[in-house]
Amino acid sequence: MSWRTSLLIRLRPSPALLVSAVAVLLAFGMGALLIALMGVPVGEAVAAFADGAWGSPYALAASLNRALVFMLVGLGFILAERANLTNVGGEGQIAVGGIAATAFALWAPVAGLPWGLSFVVPLLGACLAGALWGGIAGVLKVKAGTNEVIATLLLSFIAIWMVYGSVQSENLLRRPMTSSATLPESLEISEATQLPLLTGDASMPLHAGLLLGIVLGIVVAVILRRTVLGLQLQATGLNPRAARRAGMPIDRLTIGVLCAAGAFGGLAGACMLQGEQYTLKAGFSSGYGFDGLVVGLLARGSVPGVIAGALLFGFLRSGGINMEMVAQVPTALVVVIQGLIIVTLAGAALGIQRMEARKP
Amino acid sequence: MIEPELAAVFIGSSIRLAAPLLLAAAGEYVSERAGVLNMSVEGMMLAGAFAGATASWLTGSPLLGLLFGVLCVLPIAWLQAFLSITLRANQIVTGIGINILMLGATTLGYRALFGSRSRAEIPGLDKWAPPGLADVPYLGEHVFTQTWLLYATLLLVVGIAWVMRSTATGLAVHAAGMSPQAASHSGLKVRRIRYGAVLFTGFMSALAGCFLSIGDIHTFTEGMTSGAGYLAIAAVIFGNWKLGRTLLACGLFGAATALQFQLPALGVQVPSALLIALPYVLALLAVGGLVGRQVAPTALAQPYAGR
Numbered sequence: 001m002s003w004r005t006s007l008l009i010r011l012r013p014s015p016a017l018l019v020s021a022v023a024v025l026l027a028f029g030m031g032a033l034l035i036a037l038m039g040v041p042v043g044e045a046v047a048a049f050a051d052g053a054w055g056s057p058y059a060l061a062a063s064l065n066r067a068l069v070f071m072l073v074g075l076g077f078i079l080a081e082r083a084n085l086t087n088v089g090g091e092g093q094i095a096v097g098g099i100a101a102t103a104f105a106l107w108a109p110v111a112g113l114p115w116g117l118s119f120v121v122p123l124l125g126a127c128l129a130g131a132l133w134g135g136i137a138g139v140l141k142v143k144a145g146t147n148e149v150i151a152t153l154l155l156s157f158i159a160i161w162m163v164y165g166s167v168q169s170e171n172l173l174r175r176p177m178t179s180s181a182t183l184p185e186s187l188e189i190s191e192a193t194q195l196p197l198l199t200g201d202a203s204m205p206l207h208a209g210l211l212l213g214i215v216l217g218i219v220v221a222v223i224l225r226r227t228v229l230g231l232q233l234q235a236t237g238l239n240p241r242a243a244r245r246a247g248m249p250i251d252r253l254t255i256g257v258l259c260a261a262g263a264f265g266g267l268a269g270a271c272m273l274q275g276e277q278y279t280l281k282a283g284f285s286s287g288y289g290f291d292g293l294v295v296g297l298l299a300r301g302s303v304p305g306v307i308a309g310a311l312l313f314g315f316l317r318s319g320g321i322n323m324e325m326v327a328q329v330p331t332a333l334v335v336v337i338q339g340l341i342i343v344t345l346a347g348a349a350l351g352i353q354r355m356e357a358r359k360p
Numbered sequence: 361m362i363e364p365e366l367a368a369v370f371i372g373s374s375i376r377l378a379a380p381l382l383l384a385a386a387g388e389y390v391s392e393r394a395g396v397l398n399m400s401v402e403g404m405m406l407a408g409a410f411a412g413a414t415a416s417w418l419t420g421s422p423l424l425g426l427l428f429g430v431l432c433v434l435p436i437a438w439l440q441a442f443l444s445i446t447l448r449a450n451q452i453v454t455g456i457g458i459n460i461l462m463l464g465a466t467t468l469g470y471r472a473l474f475g476s477r478s479r480a481e482i483p484g485l486d487k488w489a490p491p492g493l494a495d496v497p498y499l500g501e502h503v504f505t506q507t508w509l510l511y512a513t514l515l516l517v518v519g520i521a522w523v524m525r526s527t528a529t530g531l532a533v534h535a536a537g538m539s540p541q542a543a544s545h546s547g548l549k550v551r552r553i554r555y556g557a558v559l560f561t562g563f564m565s566a567l568a569g570c571f572l573s574i575g576d577i578h579t580f581t582e583g584m585t586s587g588a589g590y591l592a593i594a595a596v597i598f599g600n601w602k603l604g605r606t607l608l609a610c611g612l613f614g615a616a617t618a619l620q621f622q623l624p625a626l627g628v629q630v631p632s633a634l635l636i637a638l639p640y641v642l643a644l645l646a647v648g649g650l651v652g653r654q655v656a657p658t659a660l661a662q663p664y665a666g667r
Contacts, residue, residue, distance in 0.1 A: 038472060086452060144649035147656075149452055150597060151647060157587060157640040165633035290456065297453050332467035332582075339461025346453040347443045 015355035016300055019348045024312065027340040034336065035329055045327040052322020053315040057204035059322070064206055065276055066288075067314025068213045069094070069268045073292025074306035075220045076134075076264030078299055082224060083257050084237030089137060089152025090296075091289025092159030093130040093265025094272065099166050100129035101270035102173055102186050102280040105193035118192040123270045130266020131259040133159060138258035142251045148258065156289065164282040173280055186280035195275040207275035216264070221303040233257060265289065291317075294342050313338070368502035370615075370622050375503065378614025379510045380405070380571040384592035385599070385606050386517050387564025392596055393524065394557035395537035395550075397661040399455020400440045401565045402589025403462030408433045408569025410466040413580035414473060417482045422574045426485070426509075430566040436462065437562020441555045448663035459589070467582045474580075484578040485509055507575040509567065516564075521603050533557055537657035540664040550664050565589070594643035601656055613639040 035045045054060045073090035080087040104110050104122035111118060133155055140146040164184075166172040173186040195207040224230045235243040236250045244250050269285060277284055291313050299305030320334030384401050391398040411432035416425025436458065443454040474480065488511070489504040496504065524530035535543035536553040544550050572588070573580045591613055599606030620635040 034468070088452060088456070140648050144647075146647045146649070147661075150593075151644065153590065154594060154640045154644045154647070157590065158637045158644065161633040161637035161640075165631045165637075168631055168633060290460070294456070294460075297450075330468055330471050332464045332471070335460060335464030336468060337464075339457055339459075339464055342457030343439070343443065343454060343461060346449040346457055347447045349450065350448050 016352045019352050020298065020345060023341055023344040023348065026344065027337045030340055031333055031337045034333055038329065040327055040329055045323055045329050048323045048326035048329075049319035051319075051326070053319035055322075057199075059318060061199075061204045061206040063311075063314045063318040064210060065271075065314075066317050067310040068209050069272055069288050070292045070295045070313045071213050071217065071306055071310035072264045072268035072271070073289055074296035074299055074310055075216060075303070076261035077293060077296025078301050078303070078306060079220055079223070079233075079264070080257050080261040081296065081301060082230065082237055083233040083253060085141075085254065085258060085261075086149050087134065087137075087152055087258060087261040087265075087296075088149055088293055089134060089156045089262070089289070090265045090268070090292045091285060091287070092152070092156030093133050093262045094269035094285040094289045094292075095156070095159035095163045096129040096133045097126035097266030097269025098273045098280055098284055099163060099173070099269075100266065101126040101273045102189065105189035105274065106173070106187060111190045111193055113192075115192060118190075119195055119274060122189075122193055122274060123267065126266040126270030126273075127263040128266070130269065131263040134262020134265065135255055135259040137262075138255035141258070142254055152258075160283075160285075163280065163284065167280055167282055184282060188279045189274065193274060194278060195271065205276070207271070209271035209275050212267070212271075216267075217303050217307060224301075224303070265292075268292065291338070294338065298342070298345055364498050365502070366622070366625070368498040370618055371499075372502040372506070373621065374611065374615040374618040376506060376510065376576065376614075377617045378610045379506075379513050380568040380576070381588060381592050381595060381613055382517060382607060382610040383513050383568035383571060384565050384589060385595040385610055386520050386603065387561035387568075388592050388596050389599075389601065389603055389606055390520065390524070390533060390564075391557045391561040392601060392660055393537045393657055394533045394554045395540060395657055395659040395662065395664070396441075396444055396554050396558055397451045397455070398440060398444075398558055398561050399452055399593065400436070400458035400462075400589075401561065401568075401592050402585055402587070403455075403459035404433050404436055404440075404562050404565035405569035405572070405585045405589050405592075406459075406466050406583070407436055407462045408566030409573035409584055410469060410569070410580055412566070412570035413482050413573040414469075416484070416574045417480065420483050422483050422485045425483075425574050426567070426570050429570040430563055433562045433566035433569070434559060437559050437565075438555075440562070441558040444663065445551050445554050445558070448665065451661050451663075463583055466580075470580060470582055480579070482574060482578050482580070485575045507571070509571055509575050513567075513571075516567075517603065517607060524603065534657075536664075537659055540659050540662075540666070544664075544666050550666065554664070568592070591639055594639060597656075598643045598646040600646075609643075612642065616642075 032042050035042050052059055053063050077087050077090065101122040104125040110121050113121060136155060137148045137151040140151050141148045167174050167184045167186055170176065174184055175182060175187040195209050198206045198208060198210065232248050232253060235248060236253050240250050272285060273280060295306060295309035295313055298309050316334050316338065320331040323329045324331045384405055388398055388401050408429040412425040412429030415428030416422045440454060440458055443449040444451045485507045487505050488508045489500060493504040494500045524533065532548050532553050535548060536550045540550045569585065572584060595606050595609040595613060598609040616635055616638040620632045623630050
């Protein structure tokens with residue numbers, strides 16, 4: 001077979017891709033209908049959406065920065081998914097990552113490190129915190145047989161409130177109170193600890209985390225498709241008993257892969273903090289982890305799927321915010337569209353499986 | 361020395377805060393016993409709170425609000441059942457999807473209907489104290505004078521306990537969650553039982569949502585459940601899939617929530633975030649096996665391919 005035909009076969013849309021595309025289009029159609037029902041001219045709303053999503057260098061950068069967060073959480077999700085583990089703890093892993101990144105960045109010795117190290121150390125700290133958070137679920141799974149879905153979900157809620165707690169107390173991360181009006185938030189992290197902007201220009205604030213995201217995307221794709229580790233994870237997921245019989249350290253794999261998924265979430269939290277927000281606030285990650293989880297779910301185990309989903313959700317978020325400001329369409333509409341996409345695709349999963357099974 | 365009045369207020373508000381959790385958790389208990397991990401309680405509660413508040417505001421009758429709340433949530437519960445039972449979709453995904461959908465839909469609906477009239481007072485359910493108990497000093501006023509829905513909740517829970525323990529229906533629900541194959545062989549219609557259980561969870565979640573909006577604070581706010589649905593699921597896990605223990609868990613969670621309002625009044629400095637997170641920490645310890653062995657229904661969250 002020539003490379004041309006093999007490429008053509010690869011490009012033939014799979015049932016999954018077709019169904020996903022139809023689901024997304026249907027959800028968008030529903031969104032347009034709701035906009036019309038609210039009495040807003042649909043054209044105006046769509047223009048505002050496009051403008052906010054990719055209409056200016058600033059908007060494009062904001063969308064891509066958001067997409068990066070979703071992508072990182074999604075990559076962690078599909079990595080764990082390969083071992084048949086469902087990590088729904090992205091939200092909490094982002095939260096502990098954000099706390100750790102802030103703590104490291106505000107720690108004087110770190111901020112004083114030579115350029116480069118000064119922002120890498122907080123990133124690593126966030127990875128470690130995320131790995132620990134994911135690892136708890138892994139250890140509980142191995143030692144107590146706890147369902148990782150329930151554990152990671154509970155850990156998420158704990159972590160969300162940890163962010164609140166850490167910015168409420170002056171002994172922790174709250175900025176020193178100068179007046180009663182001082183908000184419960186951390187000090188701004190120093191410039192040396194912020195992720196550098198790729199363009200070096202604040203009118204397009206695309207930060208260096210994107211490069212990291214691309215590298216990690218390739219790494220995950222290679223691990224899943226070409227390495228023994230990927231195979232071991234799959235074996236663990238398909239039949240843990242057989243995998244154990246074959247001599248695979250499935251306990252270690254389980255804990256390790258949940259740690260890795262957590263580290264991805266922690267990194268996502270660090271990117272939000274060191275790349276965009278610079279100040280830790282309560283609720284700084286509002287829903288990013290759950291969106292990332294959905295991106296991972298919809299990707300059906302493929303890295304390109306994660307990237308496509310992350311871009312979709314990144315543009316949806318940015319466009320939605322602008323649509324509210326310019327055309328007075330509540331951002332809740334975008335939330336409805338997301339919900340519709342998830343529900344439709346989840347419902348179609350069995351059908352897709354059957355179609356794929358029938359394929360030669 | 362804690363003043364008796366303060367203690368009575370604390371007990372009363374613990375019970376009041378536990379009641380919506382208990383309604384949702386008792387519903388979730390039935391669904392999980394039948395083998396369906398119903399993650400959409402949060403969304404169904406929110407929808408119930410919104411629909412209940414809207415109808416109560418429009419008609420002026422909180423009772424009609426309650427009725428409308430239930431009627432609006434049943435189709436959502438049916439959607440959850442259809443996706444997870446008939447289409448055998450991943451129960452976690454569908455649950456979270458429905459929660460996101462409901463968060464968006466209720467926020468959108470709230471803006472469209474109330475808009476500038478937000479913060480409008482909504483006619484709420486009447487308060488009532490059982491005769492005789494109303495006159496007990498301190499307790500009568502702060503503990504026993506509660507929305508009548510609270511007393512109905514207790515009756516409902518007793519009813520569920522009786523049905524689950526002593527009737528054929530209860531036995532069938534247990535069987536569907538423990539061993540759907542065997543249940544099916546002995547002539548039970550597993551899918552139908554699971555549909556019923558999920559619809560019942562919808563009914564209970566709707567009441568829980570209405571308790572929040574028209575029972576407790578007499579208004580609707582965007583995303584007002586803020587995790588109460590997940591807390592109800594945590595209560596079922598913490599209760600080790602037993603109704604009595606789930607009730608205790610809800611009481612504990614209610615007290616933890618009440619503490620965060622009470623401690624500042626007592627001058628105790630505990631970060632409120634810590635107290636809000638406490639129920640989740642307790643639930644995590646429980647699922648981690650620190651509170652004894654957990655025995656989940658064996659077929660929980662597994663779709664059943666047969667009839």
